[in-house]
Amino acid sequence: MATTDAIQPADTTRDAGQVDYIENHPVEVFLFNSTGWITWVWLVIRVVLGWQWVQAGWEKINNPKWMDGTSIVGYWQAAINSYGQPHSQVAYDWYVNFLQWCVDNDAGKWMAPLVAYGEFLGGITLILGFLTGIAAFLLAFLNFNYMLAGSAGVNPVYFLGALLLTLAWKNAGWWGLDR
Numbered sequence: 001m002a003t004t005d006a007i008q009p010a011d012t013t014r015d016a017g018q019v020d021y022i023e024n025h026p027v028e029v030f031l032f033n034s035t036g037w038i039t040w041v042w043l044v045i046r047v048v049l050g051w052q053w054v055q056a057g058w059e060k061i062n063n064p065k066w067m068d069g070t071s072i073v074g075y076w077q078a079a080i081n082s083y084g085q086p087h088s089q090v091a092y093d094w095y096v097n098f099l100q101w102c103v104d105n106d107a108g109k110w111m112a113p114l115v116a117y118g119e120f121l122g123g124i125t126l127i128l129g130f131l132t133g134i135a136a137f138l139l140a141f142l143n144f145n146y147m148l149a150g151s152a153g154v155n156p157v158y159f160l161g162a163l164l165l166t167l168a169w170k171n172a173g174w175w176g177l178d179r
Contacts, residue, residue, distance in 0.1 A: 032168045039174040042165065043129075046136075046172055049161045050126030052154075053139060057120025066116060069108030076103050079149045089150020099149065118142060126165070129176010133169025136162045 030038060060066040076099045082089040083096045090096050102111065119142070125135040140162035146155045165172045173179060 033170055035171055035174055039171050042168050042172040043175045045161055046126050046129060046132065046165060046176070049136075049139075049158060049165070050123040052158065053119045053123030053126065055123075057116050057118070057123060060112070060116035061120060066112055069106075069110075069112040072112040072115065073103055073108040075149065075151075076108070082150065090148070092148065095148045115142065129173035129178050132173035132176065132178050133166055136165035136169070136172070140166060 024033065030036075060071075063071065065071045079090045080096055080099050080103070083093070090099070102108065118138070122135050122139045122142075125131055126139070140159055143155050143159040143162060147159065
């Protein structure tokens with residue numbers, strides 16, 4: 001009695017240790033794994049974003065109130081004070097607790113120069129195309145913290161650019177020192 005609904009036997013043509021791989025989508029290959037004209041697009045994004053970070057870091061480095069921690073502590077205090085208010089800058093109590101911990105432990109003295117030099121040097125590494133993926137990831141993390149503290153403005157655009165550069169690390173530094 002033959003039926004068309006019969007269960008078919010397992011495929012015995014494969015080796016037991018063979019691994020199947022998922023093919024990369026052509027768009028993914030084009031954006032993140034090719035060395036064609038898309039590398040020029042990544043170069044423009046990388047240099048523009050890097051220049052923005054260099055400028056932001058340089059302004060902070062040359063601002064005595066930033067470098068001594070006064071400005072960053074004021075920024076943290078404003079974010080902490082807005083918590084719980086309508087349209088608060090900070091939406092998460094755990095982040096308010098983190099900011100309060102930073103204020104209580106005088107972290108502004110070491111964190112402010114770290115942020116300033118991180119922005120400046122991260123921007124230079126992006127412009128030069130040196131360790132592009134790592135630099136973009138660290139700058140995206142920095143940007144993410146700005147957004148958690150309630151600073152919008154250009155930060156979502158910078159975050160998106162840095163995130164895309166992180167994903168495109170293989171070819172984003174093609175025209176740079178990474179190559």
